[in-house]
Amino acid sequence: MKIAVCVKQVPDTSSKRMNPATKRLDRSGEGALNPFDANAVEEALRLKEAGDDSEVVLVTMGPPSAGDAMRKALAMGADRAVLVSDDAAAGSDALATSRVLAAVLERESPDLVLFGQYAGDSEGAVLWAAVAERLRRPMVSQVAELTVENGAVRGRRQTEFGYDVIRAPLPAVIAVSDAINEPRYPSLKGIMGAKKKPQEVLSVGDLGVDGGQVGESGSATSVLALNDPPPRGESRRVEGDDAAGQVVEYLAEKRLL
Protein backbone atom coordinates (compact mmCIF):
# COMPACT_ATOMS: atom_id res chain seq x y z
CA MET A 1 0.00 0.00 0.00
CA LYS A 2 1.16 3.50 -0.75
CA ILE A 3 0.34 6.13 1.85
CA ALA A 4 0.81 9.85 1.21
CA VAL A 5 0.88 12.19 4.19
CA CYS A 6 0.26 15.87 3.50
CA VAL A 7 2.30 17.92 5.94
CA LYS A 8 3.06 21.57 6.48
CA GLN A 9 5.88 23.57 7.94
CA VAL A 10 4.61 26.18 10.36
CA PRO A 11 6.51 29.00 12.07
CA ASP A 12 7.81 28.14 15.50
CA THR A 13 5.07 28.78 18.08
CA SER A 14 6.99 31.49 19.87
CA SER A 15 7.65 33.56 16.77
CA LYS A 16 4.29 33.61 14.98
CA ARG A 17 3.50 37.04 13.60
CA MET A 18 1.85 38.65 10.60
CA ASN A 19 3.92 40.64 8.13
CA PRO A 20 2.16 44.02 7.94
CA ALA A 21 3.45 44.68 4.41
CA THR A 22 2.27 41.46 2.76
CA LYS A 23 -0.55 40.79 5.26
CA ARG A 24 0.68 37.21 5.22
CA LEU A 25 2.10 35.11 7.98
CA ASP A 26 5.78 35.86 8.45
CA ARG A 27 7.57 32.64 7.45
CA SER A 28 11.11 34.00 7.68
CA GLY A 29 11.89 32.62 11.15
CA GLU A 30 12.44 29.11 12.48
CA GLY A 31 9.99 26.56 11.17
CA ALA A 32 8.74 23.28 12.53
CA LEU A 33 6.54 20.38 11.45
CA ASN A 34 2.90 21.31 12.15
CA PRO A 35 2.36 19.34 15.38
CA PHE A 36 -1.00 17.98 14.20
CA ASP A 37 0.68 16.56 11.09
CA ALA A 38 2.93 14.44 13.32
CA ASN A 39 -0.20 12.43 14.23
CA ALA A 40 -0.83 11.75 10.54
CA VAL A 41 2.79 10.71 9.98
CA GLU A 42 2.63 8.44 13.04
CA GLU A 43 -0.56 6.78 11.83
CA ALA A 44 0.96 6.15 8.40
CA LEU A 45 4.00 4.55 10.04
CA ARG A 46 1.80 2.33 12.22
CA LEU A 47 -0.14 1.15 9.18
CA LYS A 48 3.13 0.45 7.41
CA GLU A 49 4.53 -1.46 10.38
CA ALA A 50 1.35 -3.51 10.78
CA GLY A 51 1.01 -4.56 7.18
CA ASP A 52 2.67 -5.53 3.96
CA ASP A 53 5.45 -3.49 2.45
CA SER A 54 3.86 -0.08 2.39
CA GLU A 55 5.56 3.10 1.33
CA VAL A 56 5.04 6.38 3.21
CA VAL A 57 5.50 9.50 1.09
CA LEU A 58 5.42 13.02 2.51
CA VAL A 59 3.87 15.76 0.40
CA THR A 60 4.22 19.45 1.18
CA MET A 61 4.21 22.89 -0.34
CA GLY A 62 6.22 25.73 1.11
CA PRO A 63 9.44 27.71 1.00
CA PRO A 64 12.71 25.77 0.41
CA SER A 65 13.23 25.76 4.19
CA ALA A 66 10.15 23.50 4.49
CA GLY A 67 12.63 20.71 3.86
CA ASP A 68 13.46 20.98 7.60
CA ALA A 69 9.95 19.97 8.62
CA MET A 70 10.11 17.10 6.15
CA ARG A 71 13.38 15.97 7.66
CA LYS A 72 11.72 15.52 11.03
CA ALA A 73 8.96 13.41 9.49
CA LEU A 74 11.56 11.43 7.53
CA ALA A 75 13.45 10.86 10.77
CA MET A 76 10.25 9.48 12.31
CA GLY A 77 10.33 6.86 9.55
CA ALA A 78 8.69 8.14 6.36
CA ASP A 79 10.39 6.81 3.21
CA ARG A 80 10.67 9.86 0.99
CA ALA A 81 9.40 13.40 0.51
CA VAL A 82 8.04 15.60 -2.25
CA LEU A 83 8.31 19.36 -1.70
CA VAL A 84 6.63 21.79 -4.04
CA SER A 85 8.57 25.01 -3.68
CA ASP A 86 7.98 27.84 -6.08
CA ASP A 87 7.98 31.62 -5.64
CA ALA A 88 4.84 31.72 -7.77
CA ALA A 89 3.02 29.69 -5.11
CA ALA A 90 3.73 32.07 -2.22
CA GLY A 91 0.52 33.51 -0.78
CA SER A 92 -1.66 30.63 -2.00
CA ASP A 93 -4.95 30.32 -0.13
CA ALA A 94 -6.64 26.99 0.61
CA LEU A 95 -8.17 26.85 -2.88
CA ALA A 96 -4.84 27.36 -4.66
CA THR A 97 -3.00 25.05 -2.24
CA SER A 98 -5.53 22.28 -2.88
CA ARG A 99 -4.73 22.50 -6.61
CA VAL A 100 -1.04 21.93 -6.00
CA LEU A 101 -1.49 19.11 -3.48
CA ALA A 102 -4.04 17.40 -5.72
CA ALA A 103 -1.59 17.60 -8.64
CA VAL A 104 1.16 15.91 -6.59
CA LEU A 105 -1.29 13.27 -5.37
CA GLU A 106 -2.53 12.59 -8.90
CA ARG A 107 1.07 11.93 -9.85
CA GLU A 108 1.85 9.78 -6.82
CA SER A 109 -1.50 7.98 -6.96
CA PRO A 110 -1.48 6.68 -3.35
CA ASP A 111 -4.05 4.28 -1.92
CA LEU A 112 -4.47 6.42 1.17
CA VAL A 113 -3.94 10.14 1.75
CA LEU A 114 -3.60 11.32 5.35
CA PHE A 115 -3.89 14.83 6.76
CA GLY A 116 -3.48 16.19 10.29
CA GLN A 117 -6.48 17.76 11.95
CA TYR A 118 -5.51 21.39 12.00
CA ALA A 119 -2.89 23.80 10.72
CA GLY A 120 -1.24 25.42 13.71
CA ASP A 121 -0.53 28.62 11.79
CA SER A 122 -3.53 29.44 9.59
CA GLU A 123 -5.89 27.72 12.03
CA GLY A 124 -7.39 26.04 8.97
CA ALA A 125 -9.12 22.71 9.15
CA VAL A 126 -10.51 22.30 5.66
CA LEU A 127 -7.81 21.42 3.14
CA TRP A 128 -8.46 17.66 3.00
CA ALA A 129 -12.05 18.21 1.86
CA ALA A 130 -10.91 20.40 -1.04
CA VAL A 131 -8.21 17.89 -2.03
CA ALA A 132 -10.63 14.93 -1.82
CA GLU A 133 -13.06 16.82 -4.03
CA ARG A 134 -10.37 17.47 -6.65
CA LEU A 135 -9.28 13.83 -6.56
CA ARG A 136 -12.93 12.69 -6.54
CA ARG A 137 -12.24 10.35 -3.67
CA PRO A 138 -14.20 9.57 -0.51
CA MET A 139 -13.10 11.53 2.55
CA VAL A 140 -13.48 11.12 6.30
CA SER A 141 -12.32 13.77 8.79
CA GLN A 142 -11.62 13.79 12.55
CA VAL A 143 -10.69 10.10 12.59
CA ALA A 144 -9.60 8.92 16.05
CA GLU A 145 -9.24 5.22 15.20
CA LEU A 146 -8.29 3.91 11.79
CA THR A 147 -8.19 0.41 10.36
CA VAL A 148 -7.51 -0.70 6.82
CA GLU A 149 -8.88 -4.04 5.62
CA ASN A 150 -10.26 -5.58 2.45
CA GLY A 151 -9.55 -2.55 0.32
CA ALA A 152 -11.38 -0.12 2.59
CA VAL A 153 -10.71 2.16 5.55
CA ARG A 154 -12.85 2.15 8.60
CA GLY A 155 -12.65 5.25 10.77
CA ARG A 156 -14.13 5.96 14.15
CA ARG A 157 -14.37 9.65 14.47
CA GLN A 158 -15.44 12.30 16.92
CA THR A 159 -18.09 14.86 16.08
CA GLU A 160 -20.02 17.38 18.13
CA PHE A 161 -22.49 14.64 19.02
CA GLY A 162 -20.37 11.60 19.84
CA TYR A 163 -18.70 8.94 17.73
CA ASP A 164 -19.42 8.04 14.10
CA VAL A 165 -18.06 4.96 12.40
CA ILE A 166 -17.55 5.47 8.67
CA ARG A 167 -16.28 3.08 6.03
CA ALA A 168 -14.80 4.23 2.75
CA PRO A 169 -13.31 2.21 -0.12
CA LEU A 170 -9.68 2.89 -1.07
CA PRO A 171 -8.33 5.09 -2.50
CA ALA A 172 -9.51 7.52 0.14
CA VAL A 173 -8.57 10.75 1.93
CA ILE A 174 -8.51 10.72 5.74
CA ALA A 175 -7.91 13.55 8.20
CA VAL A 176 -6.88 12.22 11.59
CA SER A 177 -7.63 13.73 14.98
CA ASP A 178 -4.74 14.27 17.37
CA ALA A 179 -6.52 11.82 19.68
CA ILE A 180 -5.55 9.00 17.29
CA ASN A 181 -2.03 8.35 18.61
CA GLU A 182 1.01 9.69 20.40
CA PRO A 183 3.62 10.55 17.74
CA ARG A 184 6.99 8.92 18.27
CA TYR A 185 10.21 10.82 18.74
CA PRO A 186 12.74 10.24 16.00
CA SER A 187 15.55 7.93 17.09
CA LEU A 188 19.17 8.92 16.60
CA LYS A 189 19.40 6.31 13.86
CA GLY A 190 16.28 7.78 12.27
CA ILE A 191 17.74 11.27 12.36
CA MET A 192 21.01 10.11 10.78
CA GLY A 193 19.15 8.08 8.15
CA ALA A 194 16.77 10.91 7.23
CA LYS A 195 19.54 12.81 5.44
CA LYS A 196 19.96 9.98 2.95
CA LYS A 197 16.26 9.60 2.14
CA PRO A 198 15.05 10.92 -1.23
CA GLN A 199 13.71 14.48 -1.15
CA GLU A 200 12.32 15.69 -4.44
CA VAL A 201 11.81 19.42 -4.99
CA LEU A 202 9.32 20.41 -7.69
CA SER A 203 8.09 23.65 -9.22
CA VAL A 204 4.40 24.08 -10.02
CA GLY A 205 5.39 23.89 -13.68
CA ASP A 206 6.86 20.41 -13.08
CA LEU A 207 3.35 19.38 -12.02
CA GLY A 208 1.72 20.83 -15.10
CA VAL A 209 -0.05 23.45 -12.99
CA ASP A 210 -0.30 26.90 -14.55
CA GLY A 211 1.48 29.63 -12.55
CA GLY A 212 -1.70 31.74 -12.64
CA GLN A 213 -3.55 29.00 -10.77
CA VAL A 214 -1.38 29.34 -7.66
CA GLY A 215 -0.14 32.11 -5.37
CA GLU A 216 -2.15 35.28 -5.10
CA SER A 217 -3.42 35.11 -8.69
CA GLY A 218 -4.77 31.61 -8.13
CA SER A 219 -6.40 32.48 -4.82
CA ALA A 220 -9.97 33.64 -4.37
CA THR A 221 -9.60 35.15 -0.91
CA SER A 222 -7.54 38.06 0.33
CA VAL A 223 -6.57 39.74 3.56
CA LEU A 224 -7.56 43.39 3.40
CA ALA A 225 -6.40 44.70 6.75
CA LEU A 226 -4.83 43.65 10.05
CA ASN A 227 -6.31 45.08 13.22
CA ASP A 228 -5.74 44.74 16.94
CA PRO A 229 -8.34 42.63 18.68
CA PRO A 230 -10.99 44.53 20.60
CA PRO A 231 -9.90 44.84 24.22
CA ARG A 232 -11.29 41.96 26.26
CA GLY A 233 -11.44 44.27 29.23
CA GLU A 234 -8.78 44.34 31.88
CA SER A 235 -7.42 40.86 32.48
CA ARG A 236 -6.74 40.32 36.18
CA ARG A 237 -4.56 37.83 37.99
CA VAL A 238 -5.02 36.59 41.54
CA GLU A 239 -3.13 34.05 43.63
CA GLY A 240 -2.39 33.17 47.25
CA ASP A 241 -4.48 32.06 50.19
CA ASP A 242 -7.37 34.38 49.50
CA ALA A 243 -7.71 33.49 45.80
CA ALA A 244 -11.21 32.04 46.28
CA GLY A 245 -12.34 35.16 48.11
CA GLN A 246 -11.06 37.37 45.30
CA VAL A 247 -12.88 35.26 42.71
CA VAL A 248 -16.15 35.74 44.58
CA GLU A 249 -15.53 39.50 44.76
CA TYR A 250 -14.85 39.54 41.04
CA LEU A 251 -18.01 37.60 40.21
CA ALA A 252 -20.07 39.89 42.41
CA GLU A 253 -18.56 42.91 40.67
CA LYS A 254 -19.56 41.43 37.30
CA ARG A 255 -23.04 40.72 38.70
CA LEU A 256 -22.65 37.02 38.09
CA LEU A 257 -23.71 35.95 41.58
Place this chain on the structure above:
Amino acid sequence: MKTLVFLEHHEGELLKPSLGVLSKAASLGGEVAGVMAGSDVEGLAAQAGAYGAGTVYVADDPRLDAPLPQPRVDVLAQVVQAGGFDNVFLAQSILGADIAAGLAARLDAGVNWQLTDVRADGDGITGTQPVLADTVVCEVGWTSTPRIALFRAGALDASETGGQATVEPVQPELQDFSLAAEMLEQAHEESSGPSIEDADIIVAGGRGLGGPEGFAPLEELAKALGGAVAATRAVVDAGWYPYSAQVGQTGKTVAPKLYIGCGISGAIQHKVGMQSSNVIVAINKDPNAPIFEFADLAVVGDVNEIVPKLTELVRARKGA
Protein backbone atom coordinates in the same frame (compact mmCIF):
# COMPACT_ATOMS: atom_id res chain seq x y z
CA MET B 1 -26.96 40.19 -3.46
CA LYS B 2 -28.13 36.60 -3.02
CA THR B 3 -27.00 34.60 -0.01
CA LEU B 4 -27.47 30.88 0.56
CA VAL B 5 -27.16 29.51 4.10
CA PHE B 6 -26.56 25.83 4.83
CA LEU B 7 -28.92 24.72 7.59
CA GLU B 8 -27.45 21.92 9.65
CA HIS B 9 -29.79 19.73 11.65
CA HIS B 10 -29.39 16.92 14.14
CA GLU B 11 -32.01 14.56 15.50
CA GLY B 12 -34.96 16.60 14.32
CA GLU B 13 -33.70 20.06 15.21
CA LEU B 14 -32.11 22.89 13.29
CA LEU B 15 -28.84 23.74 14.99
CA LYS B 16 -28.53 27.12 16.68
CA PRO B 17 -25.24 28.15 15.02
CA SER B 18 -26.88 27.71 11.59
CA LEU B 19 -29.80 29.89 12.65
CA GLY B 20 -27.34 32.51 13.93
CA VAL B 21 -25.66 32.54 10.51
CA LEU B 22 -29.08 32.81 8.85
CA SER B 23 -30.02 35.82 11.02
CA LYS B 24 -26.71 37.48 10.11
CA ALA B 25 -27.28 36.82 6.39
CA ALA B 26 -30.75 38.36 6.65
CA SER B 27 -29.30 41.46 8.32
CA LEU B 28 -27.06 42.08 5.28
CA GLY B 29 -30.10 42.63 3.07
CA GLY B 30 -30.74 41.16 -0.35
CA GLU B 31 -32.25 37.78 -1.01
CA VAL B 32 -31.63 35.08 1.59
CA ALA B 33 -32.32 31.39 1.15
CA GLY B 34 -31.56 28.31 3.21
CA VAL B 35 -30.58 24.87 2.00
CA MET B 36 -31.13 21.59 3.84
CA ALA B 37 -30.22 18.05 2.95
CA GLY B 38 -31.44 14.95 4.70
CA SER B 39 -34.21 12.43 4.89
CA ASP B 40 -37.67 13.52 6.09
CA VAL B 41 -36.54 17.04 6.84
CA GLU B 42 -39.17 19.08 5.00
CA GLY B 43 -41.02 19.94 8.23
CA LEU B 44 -37.86 21.45 9.70
CA ALA B 45 -37.20 23.57 6.64
CA ALA B 46 -40.25 25.75 7.19
CA GLN B 47 -38.93 26.78 10.64
CA ALA B 48 -36.06 28.61 8.98
CA GLY B 49 -38.48 31.25 7.70
CA ALA B 50 -38.72 32.69 11.19
CA TYR B 51 -34.99 33.46 11.10
CA GLY B 52 -34.96 35.26 7.79
CA ALA B 53 -34.95 32.70 4.97
CA GLY B 54 -37.35 33.61 2.16
CA THR B 55 -36.87 30.26 0.45
CA VAL B 56 -35.53 26.98 1.78
CA TYR B 57 -34.22 24.50 -0.76
CA VAL B 58 -34.72 20.99 0.48
CA ALA B 59 -33.01 17.89 -0.87
CA ASP B 60 -34.97 15.11 0.78
CA ASP B 61 -33.49 11.75 -0.11
CA PRO B 62 -32.71 8.59 1.89
CA ARG B 63 -29.15 8.73 0.49
CA LEU B 64 -28.75 12.01 2.39
CA ASP B 65 -29.83 10.55 5.72
CA ALA B 66 -26.32 10.23 7.19
CA PRO B 67 -24.70 13.63 7.83
CA LEU B 68 -21.78 13.10 5.43
CA PRO B 69 -20.29 16.09 3.65
CA GLN B 70 -19.63 14.93 0.10
CA PRO B 71 -23.22 14.36 -1.11
CA ARG B 72 -24.06 17.73 0.46
CA VAL B 73 -21.39 19.35 -1.73
CA ASP B 74 -23.35 17.99 -4.70
CA VAL B 75 -26.60 19.48 -3.38
CA LEU B 76 -25.11 22.89 -2.58
CA ALA B 77 -23.28 23.11 -5.90
CA GLN B 78 -26.53 22.34 -7.67
CA VAL B 79 -28.50 25.00 -5.75
CA VAL B 80 -25.76 27.64 -6.06
CA GLN B 81 -25.45 27.16 -9.80
CA ALA B 82 -29.19 27.11 -10.46
CA GLY B 83 -29.91 30.07 -8.18
CA GLY B 84 -26.91 32.27 -9.02
CA PHE B 85 -25.96 32.88 -5.40
CA ASP B 86 -23.25 35.42 -4.59
CA ASN B 87 -22.58 34.16 -1.06
CA VAL B 88 -22.69 30.76 0.63
CA PHE B 89 -22.61 30.89 4.45
CA LEU B 90 -22.16 27.96 6.81
CA ALA B 91 -21.76 27.61 10.55
CA GLN B 92 -18.34 26.10 11.20
CA SER B 93 -18.82 22.57 12.43
CA ILE B 94 -17.13 19.32 11.47
CA LEU B 95 -19.77 18.84 8.77
CA GLY B 96 -19.97 22.52 7.76
CA ALA B 97 -16.21 22.90 7.27
CA ASP B 98 -15.95 19.75 5.16
CA ILE B 99 -18.85 20.88 2.96
CA ALA B 100 -17.44 24.40 2.55
CA ALA B 101 -14.00 23.23 1.41
CA GLY B 102 -15.43 20.60 -0.94
CA LEU B 103 -17.73 23.22 -2.45
CA ALA B 104 -14.84 25.68 -2.81
CA ALA B 105 -12.88 23.14 -4.87
CA ARG B 106 -15.97 22.17 -6.89
CA LEU B 107 -16.87 25.76 -7.80
CA ASP B 108 -13.34 27.22 -7.75
CA ALA B 109 -14.57 29.58 -5.07
CA GLY B 110 -12.76 31.18 -2.16
CA VAL B 111 -13.46 30.07 1.39
CA ASN B 112 -12.72 32.09 4.53
CA TRP B 113 -13.07 30.33 7.90
CA GLN B 114 -13.42 31.12 11.59
CA LEU B 115 -15.26 34.35 10.82
CA THR B 116 -16.86 36.09 13.76
CA ASP B 117 -18.73 38.66 11.69
CA VAL B 118 -19.43 39.88 8.17
CA ARG B 119 -20.64 43.19 6.76
CA ALA B 120 -21.89 44.46 3.42
CA ASP B 121 -19.10 46.36 1.67
CA GLY B 122 -20.00 48.05 -1.59
CA ASP B 123 -21.23 45.31 -3.91
CA GLY B 124 -19.57 42.64 -1.81
CA ILE B 125 -18.95 41.60 1.74
CA THR B 126 -16.03 41.79 4.17
CA GLY B 127 -15.46 39.24 6.89
CA THR B 128 -13.88 39.51 10.33
CA GLN B 129 -11.37 36.76 11.04
CA PRO B 130 -9.39 36.59 14.28
CA VAL B 131 -6.06 34.80 13.70
CA LEU B 132 -2.96 33.72 15.65
CA ALA B 133 -4.97 32.72 18.70
CA ASP B 134 -7.06 35.89 18.40
CA THR B 135 -4.08 38.22 18.80
CA VAL B 136 -4.69 39.76 15.36
CA VAL B 137 -8.03 40.43 13.70
CA CYS B 138 -7.99 40.30 9.89
CA GLU B 139 -10.47 41.86 7.56
CA VAL B 140 -10.85 39.33 4.78
CA GLY B 141 -12.42 39.49 1.36
CA TRP B 142 -13.14 37.34 -1.66
CA THR B 143 -11.92 38.08 -5.18
CA SER B 144 -14.63 36.11 -6.99
CA THR B 145 -18.12 34.71 -6.44
CA PRO B 146 -19.58 32.71 -4.91
CA ARG B 147 -17.98 33.77 -1.65
CA ILE B 148 -17.94 30.92 0.82
CA ALA B 149 -17.83 31.80 4.52
CA LEU B 150 -17.60 29.64 7.62
CA PHE B 151 -18.68 31.30 10.85
CA ARG B 152 -17.41 30.40 14.28
CA ALA B 153 -20.07 28.68 16.32
CA GLY B 154 -21.39 30.93 19.07
CA ALA B 155 -20.22 34.12 17.35
CA LEU B 156 -23.60 35.02 15.89
CA ASP B 157 -26.93 35.16 17.69
CA ALA B 158 -30.09 33.74 16.17
CA SER B 159 -32.96 36.21 16.20
CA GLU B 160 -36.51 35.37 15.22
CA THR B 161 -38.11 37.86 12.89
CA GLY B 162 -41.23 35.83 12.25
CA GLY B 163 -41.14 35.46 8.46
CA GLN B 164 -42.40 32.62 6.29
CA ALA B 165 -40.22 30.50 4.03
CA THR B 166 -41.26 28.90 0.77
CA VAL B 167 -40.03 25.33 0.64
CA GLU B 168 -38.49 24.46 -2.71
CA PRO B 169 -37.74 20.76 -3.31
CA VAL B 170 -34.44 19.87 -4.99
CA GLN B 171 -33.89 16.61 -6.87
CA PRO B 172 -30.31 15.85 -5.86
CA GLU B 173 -27.91 14.61 -8.49
CA LEU B 174 -25.28 12.82 -6.44
CA GLN B 175 -21.85 11.79 -7.72
CA ASP B 176 -20.62 8.23 -7.32
CA PHE B 177 -17.57 9.26 -5.29
CA SER B 178 -19.76 11.38 -3.02
CA LEU B 179 -21.69 8.26 -2.05
CA ALA B 180 -18.65 6.03 -1.59
CA ALA B 181 -18.24 6.72 2.14
CA GLU B 182 -20.79 4.91 4.22
CA MET B 183 -21.94 5.68 7.77
CA LEU B 184 -21.92 2.44 9.74
CA GLU B 185 -22.74 3.94 13.13
CA GLN B 186 -23.96 7.45 13.65
CA ALA B 187 -23.29 9.52 16.73
CA HIS B 188 -26.24 10.46 18.81
CA GLU B 189 -26.65 12.43 21.98
CA GLU B 190 -26.41 10.55 25.25
CA SER B 191 -27.32 13.44 27.41
CA SER B 192 -27.59 13.38 31.14
CA GLY B 193 -28.31 16.39 33.29
CA PRO B 194 -28.76 19.96 32.08
CA SER B 195 -27.49 20.76 28.60
CA ILE B 196 -24.29 22.76 28.70
CA GLU B 197 -25.31 24.57 25.52
CA ASP B 198 -28.19 26.27 27.30
CA ALA B 199 -26.44 26.96 30.62
CA ASP B 200 -25.66 30.57 31.60
CA ILE B 201 -22.86 29.39 33.84
CA ILE B 202 -20.42 26.58 33.07
CA VAL B 203 -17.81 25.06 35.35
CA ALA B 204 -15.40 23.02 33.23
CA GLY B 205 -12.73 20.56 34.23
CA GLY B 206 -9.52 19.42 32.56
CA ARG B 207 -6.58 17.15 33.19
CA GLY B 208 -5.36 19.38 36.01
CA LEU B 209 -8.11 17.94 38.24
CA GLY B 210 -5.90 14.88 38.62
CA GLY B 211 -8.57 12.22 38.22
CA PRO B 212 -12.29 11.51 37.83
CA GLU B 213 -12.84 12.22 41.53
CA GLY B 214 -11.86 15.84 40.80
CA PHE B 215 -15.25 16.40 39.13
CA ALA B 216 -17.31 16.02 42.33
CA PRO B 217 -16.21 19.42 43.73
CA LEU B 218 -16.92 20.96 40.28
CA GLU B 219 -20.45 19.61 40.39
CA GLU B 220 -20.88 21.18 43.83
CA LEU B 221 -19.65 24.53 42.56
CA ALA B 222 -21.88 24.34 39.47
CA LYS B 223 -24.85 23.56 41.71
CA ALA B 224 -24.09 26.49 43.98
CA LEU B 225 -23.84 28.83 40.98
CA GLY B 226 -26.86 27.35 39.18
CA GLY B 227 -24.73 26.16 36.27
CA ALA B 228 -23.68 23.01 34.44
CA VAL B 229 -20.44 21.02 34.31
CA ALA B 230 -18.36 20.66 31.14
CA ALA B 231 -15.11 18.84 30.35
CA THR B 232 -12.19 18.89 27.94
CA ARG B 233 -11.60 16.19 25.36
CA ALA B 234 -8.57 14.87 27.23
CA VAL B 235 -10.59 13.98 30.31
CA VAL B 236 -13.52 12.61 28.31
CA ASP B 237 -11.05 10.42 26.40
CA ALA B 238 -9.64 9.28 29.74
CA GLY B 239 -13.15 8.30 30.86
CA TRP B 240 -13.36 10.84 33.71
CA TYR B 241 -16.55 12.47 32.43
CA PRO B 242 -19.26 11.73 29.81
CA TYR B 243 -18.95 12.80 26.19
CA SER B 244 -22.16 14.86 26.32
CA ALA B 245 -20.23 17.38 28.46
CA GLN B 246 -17.28 17.73 26.06
CA VAL B 247 -16.51 21.28 24.94
CA GLY B 248 -14.23 21.97 22.01
CA GLN B 249 -13.68 21.42 18.32
CA THR B 250 -15.06 17.92 18.75
CA GLY B 251 -17.82 18.39 21.26
CA LYS B 252 -20.05 21.31 22.04
CA THR B 253 -19.51 24.99 21.40
CA VAL B 254 -20.68 27.07 24.31
CA ALA B 255 -20.99 30.79 24.98
CA PRO B 256 -22.22 31.19 28.56
CA LYS B 257 -22.25 34.39 30.62
CA LEU B 258 -19.64 32.85 32.90
CA TYR B 259 -17.15 30.09 32.14
CA ILE B 260 -14.92 28.81 34.93
CA GLY B 261 -12.12 26.59 33.62
CA CYS B 262 -10.58 24.39 36.31
CA GLY B 263 -7.27 22.67 35.61
CA ILE B 264 -7.61 23.39 31.89
CA SER B 265 -4.50 24.41 29.98
CA GLY B 266 -6.41 26.05 27.14
CA ALA B 267 -5.38 24.02 24.09
CA ILE B 268 -6.68 25.45 20.83
CA GLN B 269 -9.17 22.60 20.32
CA HIS B 270 -10.80 23.46 23.64
CA LYS B 271 -10.54 27.19 23.11
CA VAL B 272 -12.57 27.15 19.89
CA GLY B 273 -15.46 25.63 21.86
CA MET B 274 -15.66 28.31 24.56
CA GLN B 275 -13.90 31.47 23.41
CA SER B 276 -17.17 33.34 22.87
CA SER B 277 -18.01 33.09 26.59
CA ASN B 278 -18.78 36.45 28.13
CA VAL B 279 -16.56 36.21 31.21
CA ILE B 280 -13.80 33.60 31.47
CA VAL B 281 -12.29 32.68 34.82
CA ALA B 282 -9.41 30.18 34.75
CA ILE B 283 -7.94 28.34 37.69
CA ASN B 284 -4.62 26.64 37.02
CA LYS B 285 -1.48 26.04 39.05
CA ASP B 286 0.74 26.68 36.03
CA PRO B 287 1.23 30.48 35.83
CA ASN B 288 2.08 30.10 32.12
CA ALA B 289 -1.01 28.10 31.11
CA PRO B 290 -2.21 29.31 27.68
CA ILE B 291 -5.77 29.73 29.01
CA PHE B 292 -4.54 32.73 31.03
CA GLU B 293 -3.90 34.56 27.77
CA PHE B 294 -7.62 34.80 27.07
CA ALA B 295 -9.07 34.60 30.58
CA ASP B 296 -10.62 37.69 32.17
CA LEU B 297 -9.60 36.49 35.60
CA ALA B 298 -6.53 34.31 35.96
CA VAL B 299 -6.40 32.41 39.22
CA VAL B 300 -2.99 30.85 39.85
CA GLY B 301 -3.32 28.02 42.35
CA ASP B 302 -4.41 24.49 43.12
CA VAL B 303 -7.94 23.78 41.81
CA ASN B 304 -8.49 21.10 44.39
CA GLU B 305 -8.04 23.67 47.17
CA ILE B 306 -9.63 26.70 45.54
CA VAL B 307 -12.83 25.12 44.17
CA PRO B 308 -14.25 23.83 47.49
CA LYS B 309 -13.47 27.19 49.14
CA LEU B 310 -15.14 28.99 46.28
CA THR B 311 -18.25 26.79 46.59
CA GLU B 312 -18.44 27.58 50.29
CA LEU B 313 -18.14 31.32 49.70
CA VAL B 314 -20.71 31.29 46.88
CA ARG B 315 -23.17 29.39 49.08
CA ALA B 316 -22.60 31.80 51.96
CA ARG B 317 -23.14 34.77 49.71
CA LYS B 318 -26.24 33.37 48.04
CA GLY B 319 -27.67 32.30 51.38
CA ALA B 320 -27.15 35.77 52.81
